[in-house]
Amino acid sequence: MPLRAMNDLVAHNASLADELSDAVMRVLNSGWYILGREVKAFEEAFAAYCGVPFAIGVANGTDALELALAGVGVGRGDRVALVANAGGYGTSAVNALGAVGVYVDVDLDTQLIDASALDRVLAGADIRAVIVTHLYGRLADMAELMAVADRHGVKVVEDCAQAHGASRDNRRAGSFGHVAAFSFYPTKNLGALGDAGAVVTGDAAIAERVGRLRQYGWDRKYHMTLAPARNSRLDEVQAAVLSVKLPHVDAWNARRIALASFYAEAITHPKVALPAVDGTSYVAHLYVVRTTDRDDLAAHLRAEGVPCEVHYPYPDHRQPAAGDRYAGVSLPTTEQLCAEVLTLPCYPEMSDADAEHVAAAVNRWGA
Known part of the structure; x- marks a missing residue:
């Protein structure tokens, strides 16, 4: 659904x-x-x-x-x-x-x-x-x-x-x-x-x-x-x-972590890199995966009824407002990440069935 x-x-x-x-x-x-x-x-x-x-x-x-x-x-x-x-x-x-x-x-x-x-x-x-x-x-x-x-x-x-x-x-x-x-x-x-x-x-x-x-x-x-x-x-x-x-934040965080932990086990697509789930040091505000073909994955997910977003597509030193101020700045890892990251739904009110639907949709990509 x-x-x-x-x-x-x-x-x-x-x-x-x-x-x-x-x-x-x-x-x-x-x-x-x-x-x-x-x-x-x-x-x-x-x-x-x-x-x-x-x-x-x-x-x-x-x-x-x-x-x-x-x-x-x-x-x-x-x-x-x-x-x-x-x-x-x-x-x-x-x-x-x-x-x-x-x-x-x-x-x-x-x-x-x-x-x-x-x-x-x-x-x-x-x-x-x-x-x-x-x-x-x-x-x-x-x-x-x-x-x-x-x-x-x-x-x-x-x-x-x-x-x-x-x-x-x-x-x-x-x-x-x-x-x-x-x-x-x-x-x-x-x-x-x-x-x-x-x-x-x-x-x-x-x-x-x-x-x-x-x-x-x-x-x-x-x-x-x-x-x-x-x-x-x-x-x-x-x-x-x-x-x-x-007073509810810790319980909400626990649910976010549980969803992230489920994704870590359920998403097995070889072209999708998953974030580490490190207990309470990661409260899964956003569940962000990486792939070298982000636009195709995003289009596939939306067609499967899975919303997704990019957090964040434009590195600060390459924003138009910066002009040429940072033209000589090279941040290779930052620039790679901005081209690859994709956010999947992960919020406390998601049901287990919602999470299963998201994971299955990711795994079906390109199948």
Whole structure:
């Protein structure tokens, strides 16, 4: 039976409909809609979930990256190391600050930033910070990457937009770097009913700075002490919604991992490379396979009633908006991945029969 879409958000929210409705009505009836009790309660709960003392709610995940970078002192002209295969969100944040992106190639198997390549980049340029993106729900090897960054005196910003709840050695994504950014876009492992984000950190000074930067640079109302700042505030409705959903994230992640584990066993096509399923360090935000004939596989799957997408087809250093700025940059693994990756459906409300249909359709390709 065909799947309706890559994600079924109606089904995702249906089981919590009464609680979500109550949360929205609680905010409506409170008369307080910006930076009130709901935001404070969610910030405290999410910080505790991540295992850090501080969380600062903001308007969306890209703002969270920008404010996290600003929180560790990145400004105009500073260089920031980052990957180019993660959809451009890090690049957008770097550009918004007037900083300069320095791209680092990735590992073919994990599709995450390559520690050796990062070491070479940090040794060869004056870098202020590095964004470590936990792509597709896979937690990077933060012990190795923090050692590299520490050796060069570079601040680490974790991009956790796709890794809510991913953990290794009982530490969750967001608790390793100097600061971390989360998105709560509706399709995320923890998603709002619109745009929302957060910055988390264990550093009180960074938390205080980000808290001011998200609201005009105020230290008190109408008194601006930091620049450049912005208006980027998590609203009360989204905070209340996220508070309802947060206790369910681990169960949703477990279902995602179970589906990914099923795919790992059931998909046997010799032309399709599958991602490793590494327990809780991979929370399967996206289940991304690779093949050298992606367009043909995608057309076959859609004909079989299986939706699929490409995350992400255009490397940042080859985007038209970059002009010829990175014409001399070569990132062979990044460019290979952007030509080969294809995302299959993987979300908590998928049935076993749905997953079987997807796997069987992949295996029938070319038959």
